[in-house]
Amino acid sequence: xxxxxxxxxxxxxxxxxxxxxxxxxxxxxxxxxxxxxxxxxxxxxxxxxxxxxxxxxxxxxxxxxxxxxxxxxxxxxxxxxxxxxxxxxxxxxxxxxxxxxxxxxxxxxxxxxxxxxxxxxxxxxxxxxxxxxxxxxxxxxxxxxxxxxxxxxxxxxxxxxxxxxxxxxxxxxxxxxxxxxxxxxxxxxxxxxxxxxxxxxxxxxxxxxxxxxxxxxxxxxxxxxxxxxxxxxxxxxxxxxxxxxxxxxxxxxxxxxxxxxxxxxxxxxxxxxxxxxxxxxxxxxxxxxxxxxxxxx
Amino acid sequence: xxxxxxxxxxxxxxxxxxxxxxxxxxxxxxxxxxxxxxxxxxxxxxxxxxxxxxxxxxxxxxxxxxxxxxxxxxxxxxxxxxxxxxxxxxxxxxxxxxxxxxxxxxxxxxxxxxxxxxxxxxxxxxxxxxxxxxxxxxxxxxxxxxxxxxxxxxxxxxxxxxxxxxxxxxxxxxxxxxxxxxxxxxxxxxxxxxxxxxxxxxxxxxxxxxxxxxxxxxxxxxxxxxxxxxxxxxxxxxxxxxxxxxxxxxxxxxxxxxxxxxxxxxxxxxxxxxxxxxxxxxxxxxxxxxxxxxxxxxxxxxxxxxxxxxxxxxxxxxxxxxxxxxxxxxxxxxxxxxxxxxxxxxxxxxxxxxxxxxxxxxxxxxxxxxxxxxxxxxxxxxxxxxxxxxxxxxxxxxxxxxxxxxxxxxxxxxxxxxxxxxxxxxxxxxxxxxxxxxxxxxxxxxxxxxxxxxxxxxxxxxxxxxxxxxxxxxxxxxxxxxxxxxxxxxxxxxxxxxxxxxxxxxxxxxxxxxxxxxxxxxxxxxxxxxxxxxxxxxxxxxxxxxxxxxxxxxxxxxxxxxxxxxxxxxxxxxxxxxxxxxxxxxxxxxxxxxxxxxxxxxxxxxxxxxxxxxxxxxxxxxxxxxxxxxxxxxxxxxxxxxxxxxxxxxxxxxxxxxxxxxxxxxxxxxxxxxxxxxxxx
Numbered sequence: 001x002x003x004x005x006x007x008x009x010x011x012x013x014x015x016x017x018x019x020x021x022x023x024x025x026x027x028x029x030x031x032x033x034x035x036x037x038x039x040x041x042x043x044x045x046x047x048x049x050x051x052x053x054x055x056x057x058x059x060x061x062x063x064x065x066x067x068x069x070x071x072x073x074x075x076x077x078x079x080x081x082x083x084x085x086x087x088x089x090x091x092x093x094x095x096x097x098x099x100x101x102x103x104x105x106x107x108x109x110x111x112x113x114x115x116x117x118x119x120x121x122x123x124x125x126x127x128x129x130x131x132x133x134x135x136x137x138x139x140x141x142x143x144x145x146x147x148x149x150x151x152x153x154x155x156x157x158x159x160x161x162x163x164x165x166x167x168x169x170x171x172x173x174x175x176x177x178x179x180x181x182x183x184x185x186x187x188x189x190x191x192x193x194x195x196x197x198x199x200x201x202x203x204x205x206x207x208x209x210x211x212x213x214x215x216x217x218x219x220x221x222x223x224x225x226x227x228x229x230x231x232x233x234x235x236x237x238x239x240x241x242x243x244x245x246x247x248x249x250x251x252x253x254x255x256x257x258x259x260x261x262x263x264x265x266x267x268x269x270x271x272x273x274x275x276x277x278x279x280x281x282x283x284x285x286x287x288x289x290x291x292x293x294x295x296x297x
Numbered sequence: 298x299x300x301x302x303x304x305x306x307x308x309x310x311x312x313x314x315x316x317x318x319x320x321x322x323x324x325x326x327x328x329x330x331x332x333x334x335x336x337x338x339x340x341x342x343x344x345x346x347x348x349x350x351x352x353x354x355x356x357x358x359x360x361x362x363x364x365x366x367x368x369x370x371x372x373x374x375x376x377x378x379x380x381x382x383x384x385x386x387x388x389x390x391x392x393x394x395x396x397x398x399x400x401x402x403x404x405x406x407x408x409x410x411x412x413x414x415x416x417x418x419x420x421x422x423x424x425x426x427x428x429x430x431x432x433x434x435x436x437x438x439x440x441x442x443x444x445x446x447x448x449x450x451x452x453x454x455x456x457x458x459x460x461x462x463x464x465x466x467x468x469x470x471x472x473x474x475x476x477x478x479x480x481x482x483x484x485x486x487x488x489x490x491x492x493x494x495x496x497x498x499x500x501x502x503x504x505x506x507x508x509x510x511x512x513x514x515x516x517x518x519x520x521x522x523x524x525x526x527x528x529x530x531x532x533x534x535x536x537x538x539x540x541x542x543x544x545x546x547x548x549x550x551x552x553x554x555x556x557x558x559x560x561x562x563x564x565x566x567x568x569x570x571x572x573x574x575x576x577x578x579x580x581x582x583x584x585x586x587x588x589x590x591x592x593x594x595x596x597x598x599x600x601x602x603x604x605x606x607x608x609x610x611x612x613x614x615x616x617x618x619x620x621x622x623x624x625x626x627x628x629x630x631x632x633x634x635x636x637x638x639x640x641x642x643x644x645x646x647x648x649x650x651x652x653x654x655x656x657x658x659x660x661x662x663x664x665x666x667x668x669x670x671x672x673x674x675x676x677x678x679x680x681x682x683x684x685x686x687x688x689x690x691x692x693x694x695x696x697x698x699x700x701x702x703x704x705x706x707x708x709x710x711x712x713x714x715x716x717x718x719x720x721x722x723x724x725x726x727x728x729x730x731x732x733x734x735x736x737x738x739x740x741x742x743x744x745x746x747x748x749x750x751x752x753x754x755x756x757x758x759x760x761x762x763x764x765x766x767x768x769x770x771x772x773x774x775x776x777x778x779x780x781x782x783x784x785x786x787x788x789x790x791x792x793x794x795x796x797x798x799x800x801x802x803x804x805x806x807x808x809x810x811x812x813x814x815x816x817x818x819x820x821x822x823x824x825x826x827x828x829x830x831x832x833x834x835x836x837x838x839x840x841x842x843x844x845x846x847x848x849x850x851x852x853x854x855x856x857x858x859x860x861x862x863x864x865x866x867x868x869x870x871x872x873x874x875x876x877x878x879x880x881x882x883x884x885x886x887x888x889x890x891x892x893x894x895x896x897x898x899x900x901x902x903x904x905x906x907x908x909x910x911x912x913x914x915x916x917x918x919x920x921x922x923x924x925x926x927x928x929x930x931x932x933x934x935x936x937x938x939x940x941x942x943x944x945x946x947x948x949x950x951x952x953x954x955x956x957x958x959x960x961x962x963x964x965x966x967x968x969x970x971x972x973x974x975x976x977x978x
Contacts, residue, residue: 183749183750184744184745184746184749184750185749185750185751185752187709187742187744187750188742188744188750188813189763190709190729191707191708191709191729191737191741191742192737192741192763192764192767192817193729193732193734193737193738193767194763194767198767202752202755202759202763203752206752206754206755207752207753207754
């Protein structure tokens with residue numbers, strides 16, 4: 001028997017790993033800031049209907065384009081509505097739509113990506129050219145085509161976003177699969193005679209999950225931006241729903257003399273997106289899939 | 298040669314380390330004192346993690362990212378290297394002090410022609426004018442013995458073989474006419490014949506030019522050939538420093554003794570002695586001697602008092618309290634002999650009948666027209682019979698198709714034609730999907746690199762559970778018990794169950810891989826270069842383990858390796874492969890003695906032994922062939938004993954030298970014996 005070595009023995013590896021990754025994310029300044037921002041926005045989205053001081057639909061001719069005051073903290077918009085209340089509520093639809101669409105996008109994208117990565121050959125070659133074709137189209141164009149055809153509303157927006165944002169995930173999942181498939185532990189499993197499903201579940205998935213998690217976080221931030229852009233163009237949330245993109249669009253014309261109308265939703269939207277990006281970055285570093293390697297020893 | 302006896306590189310009490318996440322300072326190098334004089338050739342030897350590369354790079358004033366100098370200094374020609382400005386360092390690096398990296402293929406710029414790369418080195422580090430440079434480039438390429446330098450200058454790095462790339466790297470290093478060359482494992486990863494050629498070149502260059510060399514390697518055989526002096530490193534310390542002859546024949550440090558004992562020898566059919574345990578991690582060395590935990594001679598004093606570097610009577614420096622005692626010991630004896638029972642009557646386990654394997658798949662047009670591809674298969678005409686309980690070694694250079702044959706047996710690559718018969722009557726289907734579970738269970742595969750063959754996300758328990766669930770349908774307690782049992786068999790123990798591969802050392806990982814294969818209760822285990830990614834001391838332990846398991850379970854091995862000495866230690870019979878074709882097959886003792894197939898002769902001649910008087914015999918060029926010859930003898934292009942046209946046009950016949958020993962050559966085996974014995978004498 002070799003001497004027993006002082007290596008920590010881990011119990012409950014999965015819980016332990018999740019905890020370790022989370023604490024690693026929180027130990028990085030970018031991760032701590034990012035995750036706090038994300039959590040702040042998520043909590044706000046849930047509780048905002050109960051804490052807003054005014055009804056977001058309440059129109060008042062007296063208050064049109066008034067600047068910030070003690071009563072109306074962020075000022076009023078061109079219809080005299082309270083911008084503070086509208087801003088607090090403005091992320092709800094965006095977070096709801098993208099929060100549902102992102103997991104769907106990552107799920108179907110990685111499913112196909114892993115499939116193509118495993119099968120390879122002509123199927124892979126052919127399908128990836130289709131993926132390339134989709135990727136080469138400007139995103140706003142292809143999305144507008146679907147929305148114009150089927151109309152707006154959550155029922156159309158979620159599948160549309162989930163579809164188009166799943167396509168780049170195929171590429172990422174396929175590349176991650178290729179990295180793993182070439183390794184000997186996959187050959188070892190094949191040589192033992194495991195079925196394809198077992199190999200995917202036990203050997204492949206645990207090794208590509210990290211990449212997919214980070215990819216999912218990044219997709220979410222891009223999807224949020226896309227949703228807000230659609231709202232800005234008038235194809236996302238429909239009035240009078242308070243939505244950041246829509247609010248920016250409405251206040252745009254008065255920007256030169258009533259900048260608060262644009263400022264509040266812009267700050268909220270960008271803080272959420274920056275928060276997600278920072279978290280994704282810290283997550284990638286904590287999971288060790290960051291390009292910059294740690295100490296070489 | 299050493300007229301100029303000034304110190305060139307001087308290292309004084311140098312310690313280098315890094316800070317970990319807990320802000321502790323962990324030393325990688327500890328109190329290094331070393332002087333390299335002009336024209337001297339010094340070998341730095343040690344196992345992975347011993348700090349030898351860090352030391353070599355420190356000589357150039359280079360530290361990797363988190364590393365910092367904790368103590369001491371290093372100087373080049375009385376200039377303190379770490380105090381120099383970037384500009385001054387640029388003058389020294391490449392000019393007076395040149396580095397030859399391990400992987401020349403990655404060190405050369407892929408988009409630049411060879412000529413331009415060398416000419417750039419000349420521009421930076423020599424006085425040659427623009428018009429003189431092309432001529433000098435040709436001169437340099439000739440100096441490193443590259444064939445046809447005039448056309449070579451227009452080639453790109455990827456058009457050259459590994460050995461040629463390494464020569465180009467040497468030529469580039471010589472461009473600045475340096476005072477010293479630093480070589481960081483320059484031949485690791487090259488084939489034996491190529492390695493021998495490159496080493497001879499380096500040896501000659503050192504003599505011709507009087508350049509000092511610092512040769513970093515884990516391979517004592519290579520160092521024995523190139524260097525005059527050896528510095529043995531362990532856990533970031535110099536433990537022994539002396540002449541090659543002294544260190545290799547009468548090492549006065551226990552670590553050097555064990556290290557030498559763990560190297561398999563070509564002339565001995567015995568398992569080398571293993572060195573238990575593993576070197577301490579940076580920061581884990583206590584107050585005592587770093588080697589105390591693994592030392593066979595350890596005394597009380599060793600565990601709490603750090604030995605200093607002392608000078609022996611014969612002029613070596615050694616870091617050991619007990620070196621006087623070690624000096625009295627006899628030279629390390631041979632390893633444990635492997636019992637070879639006669640296996641002639643044993644039943645056959647596997648028979649390969651005229652197997653051919655091709656990697657090129659049929660193109661679309663061929664598929665539509667139903668045409669067979671008419672290219673020459675990568676592996677062809679392989680017929681082998683493997684008997685129960687024996688170990689057969691498959692030996693060849695890289696690209697000889699040895700791993701491909703294993704994959705075909707395992708069903709990972711279907712053979713183009715030919716039959717694989719199991720137990721004399723069971724025909725094995727070509728692909729895994731068509732084989733039944735029991736057939737799959739009986740044949741298990743162990744891979745070269747355990748870092749790659751163990752899933753980094755699975756614990757040892759999960760790794761071992763895969764075959765148990767698949768083949769025996771076990772679960773819970775039974776599964777646990779069997780896993781613990783097999784771990785004890787491979788000398789690891791049940792407390793390893795919850796560990797991840799990243800928490801194991803290289804040797805422990807390979808033990809887990811061995812355990813995973815043996816837990817399936819296989820009859821035939823295919824070993825694919827299982828020890829070549831391991832340090833020598835660990836290699837010896839794994840070889841010992843494989844041998845013990847074979848005796849316990851009566852397993853049959855097919856052992857693929859490029860290392861003739863390792864095969865000698867373990868195998869009963871050897872088959873030599875060149876370009877996917879068999880050249881020679883027979884019992885180990887017969888194949889390693891005369892007569893040999895000319896290819897065997899070339900391979901055996903190129904093996905470097907850790908002995909100061911071992912001289913390689915280089916009888917063939919080290920060119921690398923990319924594809925096998927469609928007709929004639931596969932070895933026709935490199936054969937030193939070529940007869941003439943018959944070799945190019947006719948496939949040589951199998952000649953029976955003795956009942957079991959076969960050689961495939963046009964030359965009569967009695968003639969071969971005559972020529973080869975003449976040459977030896």
